[in-house]
Amino acid sequence: MRTVLRVELRNGTAVLTLDRPERLNAVGTDTVEQLTKALHDLRGNDDVRAVVLAGAGRAFSAGADLGEIESFTSPGQFRAFVGRLTEAYALLEDFPKPSVAAVHGFAFGGGLELALACDLRVAERGARLGLPEMKLGVLPGAGGTQRLPRLLPTAIAKEMILTGEPIDAERAWQLGLVNEVAEPGVALAAAEALAARLAAGAPLALAAGKRLVDHGLGMDLEAAIAYERETVTVLFCTEDRIEGLKAFRERRPGNFRGA
Template sequence: MSATFSRIIYEKKDGVAWITLNNPERYNALDAKTRRELKQALEDASRDSGVLAIVIRGSGKAFSAGGDIRAMAEMKPLDILNMAREVGTALVLSEIIKNAPKPVIAAVHGYCLGAGFELAQACDIIIASEDAVFGQPEINLGLIPGGGGTQRLPRLIGEKKAKELIFTGERIPAKEMEQMGLVNKVVPADKLMDAVNEFIAKIKEKSPVALAAAKEAINAALEVSLTEGFKYEAQIFAQLFSTEDQKEGAKAFLEKRKPVWKGK
């Protein structure tokens, strides 16, 4: 894409879209400009069939420390509504990530707080460094999470732990988040990108069509009843038998070779 960014770095390499939050002086605060640029990059990467995975990471000492508190200090309800109309709420980013037909990975180091934590929650996979800390500190500002935290966290870690985390605003280390099941893997800080690349290498061996279908079905499980989910899964499962990748997968298995996916 031809857009010029000032708050993020957007690169595509070897089938991976790398989105780096790049406002380290403000700990990659998710202000309106950053969200606007992040939205553009995510939309582009989602549409690009040559992109097999998307990685979101931060520069400097943080993934993202959250919203722009300085900007919010004097805001009134109308200001929040106007900003939402202009650039969309944080939930817009969540929907783009959810609907992207490919895995979106959060590579987290340092602070991952507030809106930054909500951004990571929206991703399909979270790989974190040992120095990463997570939290929803909005309660300390007289607020509640406004980017999906009150709705997503109970689904991810359970009602009681979500209430504890949001009520106290405490910062939780990566290892504890891994034990809760929210973080997929914790590695030493100097091994973070190695771990991300190892995961991506595994993804690249799979059918892009099947990955997109699996993501769609799993996402539905969080929103529909178990009975409806079974029906939805069966429908998607059946549809995959019309794809070239399903035929190639079966043929490769019978011929005892690696499949050559076509992504259709």
């Protein structure tokens, strides 16, 4: 199997790069399998505090591999492919370490769905983000119709899904879909800088913060606040909490160990 996902460790950040530039980083079975393996391997690596997703070549990703999809001869094959894709993206979304997508060129279809599964997104000025499946007579199948409306106003998400028209990075930033707009050529560097800020935090608190936001949104407010209370009580008992207070008093960065 050809390597279509590069994994590099840089100062506490794992940079995962989609590496099929000749196919505009189309996401196929090989990509899904290698992404799944990488996330499983990195999950238990205490040296990794954050993850960056990027794309090689001219774009982040053109979406799912249409050539592979066209080879399917039954709905069952397509369903299995979408299932594997969905599971990989869910693994990224539930990853205990924060993730940042570095978008350049464009992120379409399954490529945008990959970026949506990340916690944060950086996009280069002029980059385009969209779900064009409607123009092919189908719909996004790896979380796009569900994650996008959770990040954008409902009417805007519906417009993108139902027309298939993309938006540019500046508009995405205005709407809150993108956390930062970077100058052309520096999306990856900007994403790594953002990941480094995240990686400086206490690992247990980072993981807990992700869970509180992601799971709390599905609860009623009273239950979510109770969940928050129990979570911060657990964090109060950690060594990192003691180190954080000590670092604050000594006016220095915390030396967090995830304990």
